[in-house]
Amino acid sequence: MASSSTLTSTHLPILRTILDEWHQKQPVPKSFPVPLAELQSPPSKDKLKDVIVAFRTRPPLANETADKFHADLYAKDAVVDEAGKIFSLQFCAGITVASTEPGVFFAHIPGMKWSGPTLTHKPYEADLAFGPGVDNEEVYQRTVVVNDMLSLALSGGVGCILAYGQTGSGKTFTMESVEHRVARDLFDQARVMGKRLLLAQGADHPKADTGDIFEFSVTFLELLGKHASDLLELTEKVDENGNPVRTEIPVREDKVGNVRPNLVASIVSSSEELEVLINKALSHRRTSATLRNATSSRSHAMLTITVKNTLLPYADEGQLILVDLAGSERHEDSKDHNKQRMDEARDNNKSLMNLKECVRAKAKMAAEDGFVHIPWRSNKLTMLLKPIFDIESRQPSRAVIIAHVSPHIQDTVHSTNTLSYAAPFKTAPPKPRGPAPYDAKDPRTWDHDKTVEWLTAQFTARAMKSRQAAWNVMEKQAKLGGKRIEPLAAPKPGELDLGVDISKICPAGSTAKNLGVLYTPQFVQRCLEARNSPALTLDELNHTAVDIIGNLFYLILTAKTRKRNEIMKSRKKLTTEVYGDAPRMIKDYDEEEFLEAQIYYGLDWSKLVVGAQQKCKEEGKDWEGDMYPRTLDDLMDKFRAHKASLAAQKASDAEE
Numbered sequence: 119m120a121s122s123s124t125l126t127s128t129h130l131p132i133l134r135t136i137l138d139e140w141h142q143k144q145p146v147p148k149s150f151p152v153p154l155a156e157l158q159s160p161p162s163k164d165k166l167k168d169v170i171v172a173f174r175t176r177p178p179l180a181n182e183t184a185d186k187f188h189a190d191l192y193a194k195d196a197v198v199d200e201a202g203k204i205f206s207l208q209f210c211a212g213i214t215v216a217s218t219e220p221g222v223f224f225a226h227i228p229g230m231k232w233s234g235p236t237l238t239h240k241p242y243e244a245d246l247a248f249g250p251g252v253d254n255e256e257v258y259q260r261t262v263v264v265n266d267m268l269s270l271a272l273s274g275g276v277g278c279i280l281a282y283g284q285t286g287s288g289k290t291f292t293m294e295s296v297e298h299r300v301a302r303d304l305f306d307q308a309r310v311m312g313k314r315l316l317l318a319q320g321a322d323h324p325k326a327d328t329g330d331i332f333e334f335s336v337t338f339l340e341l342l343g344k345h346a347s348d349l350l351e352l353t354e355k356v357d358e359n360g361n362p363v364r365t366e367i368p369v370r371e372d373k374v375g376n377v378r379p380n381l382v383a384s385i386v387s388s389s390e391e392l393e394v395l396i397n398k399a400l401s402h403r404r405t406s407a408t409l410r411n412a413t414s415s416r417s418h419a420m421l422t423i424t425v426k427n428t429l430l431p432y433a434d435e436g437q438l439i440l441v442d443l444a445g446s447e448r449h450e451d452s453k454d455h456n457k458q459r460m461d462e463a464r465d466n467n468k469s470l471m472n473l474k475e476c477v478r479a480k481a482k483m484a485a486e487d488g489f490v491h492i493p494w495r496s497n498k499l500t501m502l503l504k505p506i507f508d509i510e511s512r513q514p515s516r517a518v519i520i521a522h523v524s525p526h527i528q529d530t531v532h533s534t535n536t537l538s539y540a541a542p543f544k545t546a547p548p549k550p551r552g553p554a555p556y557d558a559k560d561p562r563t564w565d566h567d568k569t570v571e572w573l574t575a576q577f578t579a580r581a582m583k584s585r586q587a588a589w590n591v592m593e594k595q596a597k598l599g600g601k602r603i604e605p606l607a608a609p610k611p612g613e614l615d616l617g618v619d620i621s622k623i624c625p626a627g628s629t630a631k632n633l634g635v636l637y638t639p640q641f642v643q644r645c646l647e648a649r650n651s652p653a654l655t656l657d658e659l660n661h662t663a664v665d666i667i668g669n670l671f672y673l674i675l676t677a678k679t680r681k682r683n684e685i686m687k688s689r690k691k692l693t694t695e696v697y698g699d700a701p702r703m704i705k706d707y708d709e710e711e712f713l714e715a716q717i718y719y720g721l722d723w724s725k726l727v728v729g730a731q732q733k734c735k736e737e738g739k740d741w742e743g744d745m746y747p748r749t750l751d752d753l754m755d756k757f758r759a760h761k762a763s764l765a766a767q768k769a770s771d772a773e774e
């Protein structure tokens with residue numbers, strides 16, 4: 119393979135001829151099956167994938183070809199201006215879009231034989247592929263809108279859009295446009311959703327006209343190498359090179375397992391305010407990038423919009439995370455860097471590799487509906503994306519990754535790296551497997567009748583509780599008056615008023631699996647619409663509905679976790695069968711590694727284990743069989759990540 123440095127502009131005419139011949143033999147490229155104007159609102163949620171991957175290439179920029187060859191005066195198609203300066207060289211494509219949906223890019227890889235230059239054409243597949251003629255609005259509609267990312271965040275889920283690619287390939291161009299469009303659409307969509315929810319509450323709600331029930335806060339974080347800082351922090355301080363000095367923000371898990379870096383969270387209440395904030399953060403990013411005498415591609419920039427539903431304050435907060443990733447660098451690109459730049463490049467590449475592992479694992483897990491370990495604790499970037507990768511999170515999440523490549527043949531080596539990085543994220547939708555065998559503890563296997571029975575039991579328990587509470591009050595009053603009342607008898611059939619019509623919450627044909635994919639506000643809305651008596655006040659019904667859907671999510675999560683434990687157990691059994699009964703503690707760590715980890719944690723070890731045990735007790739979970747092995751797993755994961763970063767540091771020090 120000829121690298122961009124061995125390829126010269128004199129090869130371009132022959133490469134273009136080979137490419138033309140190849141193009142003539144190819145079928146007509148497939149365009150999008152549904153034109154932009156006819157794009158429907160999001161498909162059914164069952165059909166949405168957890169990870170969607172798109173490729174994008176941009177048009178060549180003016181004089182870019184000449185710049186890439188440092189203006190080769192002897193090129194056959196060089197156009198020279200009066201001053202003798204090359205201002206134009208004909209462009210040669212390094213990428214061809216063969217199909218847009220499903221997406222297929224061909225990378226044209228130049229090579230050299232004794233007989234002259236050659237081209238190899240390698241296909242890469244994604245869910246979507248955007249060629250140079252596709253504008254930002256279409257990219258936004260086909261990635262963010264079609265995949266329902268805004269409603270996901272407004273409904274308490276987590277949506278993440280990531281832009282990946284080589285420096286100059288168009289990541290920032292895409293992400294800035296996505297950010298501005300999100301600012302444009304988010305508030306309108308929030309008002310529509312708010313009005314719908316308020317309507318279900320009753321028309322006389324004070325905010326029924328505006329639908330103004332969401333609160334939005336925004337943070338903007340920059341991760342440069344291992345150093346996180348707040349792009350919204352105003353700073354006057356500059357270092358000796360004139361670079362702005364921002365406070366380093368620690369990125370770590372707190373006691374309850376959240377990763378919430380201490381950033382300035384700005385409250386915004388309109389598209390205009392969000393626009394202003396985005397522009398401010400982007401200008402800080404540009405300024406610091408320019409002052410550092412580099413491009414923005416050296417850092418990851420993460421804009422997080424957090425959404426709180428004031429109508430359902432006890433439901434999870436939604437998040438929309440937009441990440442403009444640092445450009446990946448090849449060793450060749452970084453050979454002239456100073457130590458600091460090399461360290462940054464190494465840290466960036468490491469975080470991008472970890473990100474790849476996590477995204478792949480998430481995509482695989484969703485496609486197979488099974489358990490796959492997601493190593494999100496392995497570095498700061500993936501830790502910051504914990505809500506996307508933590509399999510134990512109850513929040514639904516979805517990620518769209520847009521991989522950008524340069525259109526030029528001189529960049530094909532880089533482009534193939536980018537495409538082979540992102541292509542494995544594309545997974546086939548889960549195969550229809552027929553109904554899973556019934557398992558009383560796994561709602562995903564329940565039929566309609568069992569689901570109705572469970573819902574009825576949930577509402578009955580709630581009604582019994584309020585009946586008991588009402589009786590307690592009566593008994594207390596009677597006691598004060600020196601009287602006694604009859605003990606509370608079991609309700610007669612039909613006597614208990616549940617306050618809702620269960621058949622409206624779970625209509626014919628619907629099962630727990632269908633309810634499990636509803637967002638919390640959707641389930642609440644359904645319950646409000648099914649309200650048929652004043653037995654439950656609106657507020658009580660809101661609470662009860664959030665509790666019940668929470669219980670259902672919990673059962674589903676526990677069923678998945680049980681599966682995880684079974685898989686881990688069977689893995690251990692397999693290892694024992696093959697290797698004999700090695701001196702193992704729980705799972706697959708040996709005693710030596712276990713001891714090393716305990717030394718690393720010191721006194722914190724027992725504090726963390728006892729803390730987890732306490733929490734487990736409070737939550738009524740299984741310690742021995744479930745939470746204890748998991749706690750150890752987590753501690754060992756962190757320890758291994760620490761060991762891996764020490765090893766990487768050592769290796770790079772040795773290289774120097």
Ligand SMILES: Nc1ncnc2c1ncn2[C@@H]1O[C@H](COP(=O)(O)OP(=O)(O)OP(=O)(O)O)[C@@H](O)[C@H]1O
Nearest residue numbers: 176177284285286287288289290291413414415445
């Ligand atoms: N689809 C596009 N159409 C037209 N111009 C584009 C497109 N994508 C990118 N560009 C232009 O290409 C140049 C490089 O794009 P951009 O800065 O977004 O790349 P990048 O990958 O973010 O680079 P870096 O990593 O260095 O920040 C910019 O001048 C941008 O305006």
